[in-house]
Amino acid sequence: MICQPTASHFVDGRYLEDEAGDEIAVIYPATGTPIATVHAATDAVIDAALDAATRAQAEWAALSPRARGRVLTDAARIMRARNRELSELETYDTGKPLSETLVADATSGADALEYFGGLAGTLTGEHIPLGGDWAYTIREPLGVCAGIGAWNYPTQIACWKAAPALACGNAMVFKPSETTPLSALKVAEILLEAGAPAGLFNVVQGMGMVGARLATDPRIAKVSLTGSVPTGKRVYAAAAAEMKHVTMELGGKSPMLVFDDADIDNAVGGAILGNFYSSGQVCSNGTRVFVQRGVKERFLDRLAERVRGAVMGDPMDEATTFGPMVSATQADKVMGYITQGRDEGARLVCGGTRLDRPGYWIEPTVFADVTDDMTIARDEIFGPVMAVLDFDDEADAIARANATPFGLSAGVFTRDISRAHRVIGALRAGSCFINSYNDAPVEVPFGAVKMSGVGRENARAAIEHYSQLKSVYVRMGDVEAPF
Numbered sequence: 001m002i003c004q005p006t007a008s009h010f011v012d013g014r015y016l017e018d019e020a021g022d023e024i025a026v027i028y029p030a031t032g033t034p035i036a037t038v039h040a041a042t043d044a045v046i047d048a049a050l051d052a053a054t055r056a057q058a059e060w061a062a063l064s065p066r067a068r069g070r071v072l073t074d075a076a077r078i079m080r081a082r083n084r085e086l087s088e089l090e091t092y093d094t095g096k097p098l099s100e101t102l103v104a105d106a107t108s109g110a111d112a113l114e115y116f117g118g119l120a121g122t123l124t125g126e127h128i129p130l131g132g133d134w135a136y137t138i139r140e141p142l143g144v145c146a147g148i149g150a151w152n153y154p155t156q157i158a159c160w161k162a163a164p165a166l167a168c169g170n171a172m173v174f175k176p177s178e179t180t181p182l183s184a185l186k187v188a189e190i191l192l193e194a195g196a197p198a199g200l201f202n203v204v205q206g207m208g209m210v211g212a213r214l215a216t217d218p219r220i221a222k223v224s225l226t227g228s229v230p231t232g233k234r235v236y237a238a239a240a241a242e243m244k245h246v247t248m249e250l251g252g253k254s255p256m257l258v259f260d261d262a263d264i265d266n267a268v269g270g271a272i273l274g275n276f277y278s279s280g281q282v283c284s285n286g287t288r289v290f291v292q293r294g295v296k297e298r299f300l301d302r303l304a305e306r307v308r309g310a311v312m313g314d315p316m317d318e319a320t321t322f323g324p325m326v327s328a329t330q331a332d333k334v335m336g337y338i339t340q341g342r343d344e345g346a347r348l349v350c351g352g353t354r355l356d357r358p359g360y361w362i363e364p365t366v367f368a369d370v371t372d373d374m375t376i377a378r379d380e381i382f383g384p385v386m387a388v389l390d391f392d393d394e395a396d397a398i399a400r401a402n403a404t405p406f407g408l409s410a411g412v413f414t415r416d417i418s419r420a421h422r423v424i425g426a427l428r429a430g431s432c433f434i435n436s437y438n439d440a441p442v443e444v445p446f447g448a449v450k451m452s453g454v455g456r457e458n459a460r461a462a463i464e465h466y467s468q469l470k471s472v473y474v475r476m477g478d479v480e481a482p483f
């Protein structure tokens with residue numbers, strides 16, 4: 001087993017095993033071969049993690065914010081220094097090509113650690129003058145936070161949650177997706193090496209039941225989930241029962257609008273990035289591509305030509321640009337949608353086939369003449385399936401783009417700057433792009449509206465979701481009581 005970790009869990013500063021938990025096989029998606037086995041956390045493991053986190057949180061919160069920040073920036077430095085090794089592990093865990101993991105996973109995690117490490121020393125309350133009397137606020141941590149991850153960006157998700165949480169003085173118990181359990185263990189190792197106290201960042205493995213245990217445990221003050229909308233509804237409801245804070249980063253079916261006056265090559269490039277990066281397994285993907293009728297055929301011709309250039313080879317070869325689906329289940333689900341697209345009358349422009357080779361390979365697929373009522377235009381597929389829809393009129397395109405319960409992202413391609421801002425202003429989405437798609441630098445808030453989630457990750461905005469304010473009223477004179 002080439003990626004077997006020392007043990008399944010990382011609790012209180014060391015690896016921990018409990019073989020009583022259900023076995024979880026870790027599969028390399030490119031070949032379908034097992035690379036590791038981990039065990040789901042038992043109640044004893046979960047308790048140990050929560051107790052360690054509770055103890056470490058008090059110690060951590062008592063440090064000066066700048067001392068906390070230094071640990072995070074040191075962790076960022078270690079992560080960058082080990083980028084290749086971490087990227088190779090991420091490629092084994094997810095199947096994403098090394099050409100991607102080298103630039104978008106540990107590096108993005110390091111960006112978050114560095115950014116929030118720098119921010120830690122700047123987090124303050126405020127002074128509120130009241131004409132004689134005055135008040136002040138103290139920004140306090142929430143306590144122990146639970147992080148629950150999806151399988152598409154395991155390192156990035158762990159860091160995007162841990163970095164702001166730790167910067168604010170919280171501890172974290174993180175449960176990776178059962179499909180990709182390996183990388184978060186490395187994040188835990190690195191944080192410890194950078195000087196985080198034992199127990200500050202713990203990793204426990206398991207299926208949804210382990211996540212549910214965390215979401216309902218009274219020792220947890222906040223739950224941050226990255227996952228699908230149905231899971232988000234369950235976790236949000238469970239957290240609400242205990243009045244816990246939440247961040248929900250959920251699924252999407254985001255629109256991308258390409259107007260007649262757009263630079264077609266840039267629009268095609270945006271559509272490729274917004275549909276086929278990570279083999280389409282990206283929450284913010286612009287999978288409904290609305291193309292104005294005047295440029296439709298030119299857009300489709302150029303798109304098909306460029307998609308044919310995707311290199312579906314060994315993910316460890318840096319020349320490979322397109323990897324497999326993460327699992328057999330996901331590949332089956334995506335193939336089901338492709339069949340449904342054909343059955344419902346969409347025109348297959350390219351792709352559509354599952355490759356006859358080991359692993360879970362599906363060609364990048366483009367459907368044209370898609371209509372709003374088709375299943376492939378409504379459901380989040382989470383695979384390499386682009387739906388191209390036609391439009392004539394701007395207002396009509398905006399209304400159709402907004403006619404979805406999701407609200408994660410939206411993009412517009414046009415050379416008309418007034419139109420670009422007008423359209424983005426009217427689209428109901430949290431993370432938007434003008435003449436670009438899927439950029440997610442740590443300096444910019446990332447999050448959703450409607451069913452795609454609540455709260456924001458990244459940027460200063462994330463601080464609001466990992467800290468709370470204590471208000472203190474200070475009377476400068478005597479207290480005047482009625483009796």
Ligand SMILES: NC(=O)c1ccc[n+]([C@@H]2O[C@H](COP(=O)([O-])OP(=O)(O)OC[C@H]3O[C@@H](n4cnc5c(N)ncnc54)[C@H](O)[C@@H]3O)[C@@H](O)[C@H]2O)c1
Nearest residue numbers: 149150151176177207208211212227228231249250251283
């Ligand atoms: N908005 C974002 O930032 C973002 C980023 C990446 C992925 N996603 C979304 O994630 C989904 C794909 O990931 P997935 O298939 O791993 O999602 P999923 O909802 O199946 O699982 C997500 C996580 O939740 C856990 N879980 C499942 N049931 C639970 C429960 N009842 N209580 C607590 N935890 C539970 C899972 O074990 C896993 O760790 C897609 O919908 C995608 O759009 C969103």
